[in-house]
Amino acid sequence: MSSVLGVSLGAGAVRVARPQTANPADTPAFDSRGAHAFSGAPNPFGPGNDSGRGQRPFAGPDAFDIQAVPTGDRRVEELAADAIGALVAADPRIAATAISYRDEQHARALRAELARRQVTNYELVPDVIAALEFLEYSGDLAQHLPGPGFGTVALYDLGASGLSVTVLDTATRQICFSERTSDISGDYLDALIREQQIASGRIAHPEGHDGLIELDALCRTAKEQLSSSSAVALPSPEGLVLLSQENFEALIMLAVESSARMARDVILRSEQPVQAVAVIGGCAQIPLVARVLRRWLGVPVVVPSAPETVAARGAALLARPVQQRPAAAPFPAAADDLQLPPDPSPSWLAGPGAVEKFSRRREVSIAGVTVAALVVVAAIGVTLGWGPQVLQHDSQSSDAATTSPSATSTHPAATTTAAASPTTDVTNESLAAPPPRYDPTTTTTAPPPPGPNTITIIPGLPPVVVPTLPPLFPPAAPPGN
Structure with a gap:
């Protein structure tokens, strides 16, 4: 035979009420809503069917075992948690416990004390709702x-x-x-x-x-x-x-x-x-x-009779096991269980040698762009008639730049810098373009002296001397010949 508890917290005492059943073999039943199936009592916080009220298998509104524990110098929430924990541990037949509370601050303090004692099979109901439940059950308000x-x-x-x-x-x-x-x-x-x-x-x-x-x-x-x-x-x-x-x-x-x-x-x-x-x-x-x-x-x-125990007796009428409550919505999965997306950073960005590899790739890319630009310029020069000079000048400049000793010292310096930089800056440094190289010792062909046929086609490139084209028609002979 199972039993239920109703608890009320007062400033002077903590009262615990346990209803007596009319038949010792009766066991309080609970429906899918967690309410007493024999009473039809609805959720205490909303409307419901009241047709079955007063049909509980309890002996009557006065048939309650009441225990009152004076608070003394102890906090009422602490005393209530100790009393509930002791009763539940001593009697495994207790299937549900309902505790009436006055306000939200009162409820928070009570939850904290119950959690500290690992009491879980309980529910909190407002004291006015618990009192109204008992007054309707006893029939004191019906007339x-x-x-x-x-x-x-x-x-x-x-x-x-x-x-x-x-x-x-x-x-x-x-x-x-x-x-x-x-x-x-x-x-x-x-x-x-x-x-x-x-x-x-x-x-x-x-x-x-x-x-x-x-x-x-x-x-x-x-x-x-x-x-x-x-x-x-x-x-x-x-x-x-x-x-x-x-x-x-x-x-x-x-x-x-x-x-x-x-x-x-x-x-x-x-x-x-x-x-x-x-x-x-x-x-x-x-x-x-x-x-x-x-x-x-x-x-x-x-x-009503014994008015100081009305809230405790009403809470007992509303007591229901927490296992019968609707399951709460699941919380999001823990961080360890989540499938994180792969790291968007490529694997070649990790490691000390990433800077050097990426710098070399950037150098190759820049060289390809430069060659393509020279091809376009050469095509324009051929069309205008000064292609040989441009190609010859570019070939000499490229040879000089390739044989320059300062060009061979660029990679060791970049490698040394990458090795000495902190690990956290590897990605940032790898994404930055290498600084432009300037070699003062590189020999270049001297630009042609300025003249009427000297034209600068592209800024930054040597000027081009446009050859003098012969006239399309020879000049007319002077008269008299």
Whole structure:
């Protein structure tokens, strides 16, 4: 037989709820959505079919095993993670765990603590959604709503650390408006009792921080007992805590009315027709709270049994194993698994000798271009009649350049430079064209002296002497011959 857990985190205690099944042989079933198959409960964050609500195989809304662990001086997220890890390790029958959270910061801190303890089979649900789930399951709101799964309710959650008022659409599970304040809280009411007892002279002011904490705990106990009795008398080392319910209500009246005014403002700002108000949290058991809310709001006020455990019991109803959730989209493959494209750089660019090889290829390419240019120039010269001079001049220049000793010293210098350069600059140097070589010792044919027939066809090349062509027709003979 499997089981589920519901966990709620409060400022004063961490509460764990485990529902009891009507038949010990029953095993909670889950459908393809991860929801309870016997309840038809939809995803808590969206609408769904509510026809099967209330048909769970649990013994009833009050049949829950509740465990409360006081926080003390520990962080509530750390305490909750320890409690969940211990329960899951001790009972392998626990198939799912749901934890209610107040806000995103609260959820992030809780995830970090659970990850540190390697707890994975859990899910987080908003505390207002968990509370609404239990209120619908218990039927506390059914008589005040227009129909099953329809209507708008306000949740008045007064706990140890503050007050939260939230307006919810029961059909869509959407939060219409929400507000939280720490001006009124359970701790604030405890402080009012403490100061009143010290001011009356029955209690001496405790010495030290530890004595103050003990007195606050005693005042909290008196507040809880006044929810069901007319007076309390609790002894302490500093004296007797003596308080009647009438005096207690007069002491907290202004604070409760302030909270009712805040709830009314939240409902007005939500612009929703609220059919009922549900009062939850530890301070919901104070009878004055419900009476003041009814007078200020003018709508039905519902106080469920054990209101401080509503969020934990609702989380248990929403618990589902993480294995039943839809599989998440796969992440991109890791960098080691990716097939990287081949390196676009040719293999001959790697290595110390790459510069020299590439320089030689560039030299051959430049030489080919030069020869082609000379062929074109020679063809033009033949056409104009000065081809022999150009070809003869180029032959002499080429011979002189080839036999020049400075030309043979170019490659050793380039090789030495390439070998001494860093490896990271090999590619850049190989892509750069070699600098032009200048040889001052190369002998060239002296250009012809300038004259009327000397013409420079291409700048940079020697001028060309155009031969004087004979006249096409001989001159006429002088008269008289």
